Amino acid sequence: MIPLSYYLVLGGILFACGVAGFLIKRNIITIFMSIELMLNGVNLSFVAFAAHWHALSGQVFVFFVMVVAAAEAAVGLAIIIAVYRTRETLNVDQVNLLKL
């Protein structure tokens, strides 16, 4: 049996990769993918805990997260398309109209 900590470390690594990608990348779509990576890192720890404690609620949570992520992806992609249509770029540094 693989110990719990392995899953958690993997989840942490996935999350950290997501954060790093989010901070480094300029392309909106890549940033979006980084968010999904973070969510999946969390999902992994949920599932690992659920298996470890023999509790189903962790797995239920994962389904919720997936549903929300799907909805978010739908809305997010729509926004990205709208942004691209008006600004003709996907570089977040150039989407700064609200800056002081």
Add this chain to the structure above:
Amino acid sequence: MTPNPLHLWLIPVLPLIGAAINGLFGKRFSRRAVAAVALSFCGAAFVMALWVVSRFSSLSLPHTETLATWLRAGSFQADFAFYLDQLSLVMLLVVTGVGFLIHIYSVGYMWEEGGFYRFFSYLNLFMFFMLTLVLANNYLLMFIGWEGVGLASYLLIGFWFTKDSAASAGKKAFIVNRIGDFGFLIGLFLLIKHFGSLNFEQVFQVAAQQPVETAGVGLLTTIGLLLMVGAAGKSAQIPLYVWLPDAMEGPTPVSALIHAATMVTAGVYMVARSHVIFEHAPTAMMVVAIVGTLTALFSATIGMAQTDIKKVLAYSTVSQLGYMFMACGVGAFSMGIFHLMTHAFFKGLLFLAAGSVIHAVGGEQDMRKMGGLRTRIPWTFWTMTAATFAIAGFPPLAGFYSKDAILFRAFVSPQGSWVYWAIGVFSALLTSFYMFRQWFLTFFGEYRGEPNHAQDEHSSHHSGHGGIHESPKVMLIPLVILAVLSVIGGWVGAERFNAFLSPGFHGHAITKLVAPGPEEAARMAVENRAIEHLELGLTFVAVAAAASGFFLAWLLYYRRPQLPQEIARALGRFYQAVANKYYVDELYAVLFVEPLVEGSKNILWRGMDQKVIDGALDGSAQGAREVSDSVRRMQSGNLRSYAGWVAVGAAAVIAYMIWMGAR
């Protein structure tokens, strides 16, 4: 409530209705309508007062009528209640009677003035407050009237508010009165604290049971002294008299009504009303007597060197009020009220006649520019003559009886002393002198004014239509009535007046009279005869003083008109000091006004207001701006830097939780 109420509340409320009508709608009324409203409501109050007199003998005194409960806090209660006894009846008649005559006179005097309706509205308002003061059955309601007459006085002194001197005279009167009211109020607080009531009857009942405070300053002495501070403010006694001469900036009927006949006597009334307190506090009585005597002398000397016809009368008023306080201070309260009444007649008349003179010469108030008016305005001359002889104390005019009674009491009363008497007689001489000086300067000799006075700058206030002219009938009738009163007003006699008032004064007094034994009675008979001789002698001295005042004035201002200037030059500095009112105003300016103004300017305005209050406000605004300036940089608009902050924050939270968990 008595079965047959007198509806005393109507007496003050009637003038209030008149004031409200004229004040609210008077602007649209014609002058005739304004005068009709003002006169009818004031006259109605007078008629009511007369009706009260007709019912007076059938009343059980003191008669109290409660209109409504005003305040109730625990055991303390103050009502809208009215109190009628001999003292308030006399005041009621003086206020409504003289007030009504002056209302009539004002119609003629103010006819040409702007703000006619405003004037009468204020005048009626004054009547309301004065009658409230006189009829109140507790100190609190009295205080309402007290403050209200102060307000009316302020409004009327500053009636010509576009004139700078009038506006500041009004303010001066108001502020100086505040000092007095401060003392009055603290006195009232002490009464509430120790007696739990401000109701006259309850307070006096408790006070009458207190021992007489012969030594030291006890509670009653403190209260008495504080009440005297209030009275000194309202009745223009040393050291608070300075506002009254300046109050002459108001129209002359106002000077007659408020600053001679009625309002300024409120202090005397209040002291007389509180006689129980004063009788139990000999020290306070002595202070009252000394203040009164000194004021009588002090302002009489100032009056000798004034050249403004109204200023002479103003200082004379201060001096006569001093006599009233002298009377109260030696325990002769009813004599003080007697003099108050006769003074209301002759001083009201003097002011009205002076107003008539001013009217005649087109607004000139400087007596040096008058003269020889005797034949030009005979009615004014004869009425003023009656008043002048009355105030100087010539028998058998009103002033003789009251002043003589005061001086006699000051001499023989247990609290009195020959010192009071001597100063009083000397002041009477001065009174006689400055009054006849005024009389000679105004009516005798040659006319010294400019012939073409109609172009005088003051004439905008008065009808300057060509030449010196007698006033209209509406002004002369009050003059004649007051002149008659000034002549016969004293004939009631001090003894009878005293007997009339004494139930009011001695109902509460210390009853230590034991029926005299035969020896005692014989001794008293001898004493009585001795006192009668003494009284005759003192009267003779007083009349001699009045006569010598007349003679001096005749010599200096009629026979040898160049002499006064020589005397003034010979006296030099002293004359200058007197002519400049002993520099009291200047002294007060240096001692109180300037430190206050400077302190307000430098500490309160520039220090407190500008530095602390404004500084705190500006500082907090400045601080908010600086903080936000530095924090603003976080709001870069860079999406990734926001995410970075979120990540750092999350990392910090996690690190904290791990660290806490590790402990």
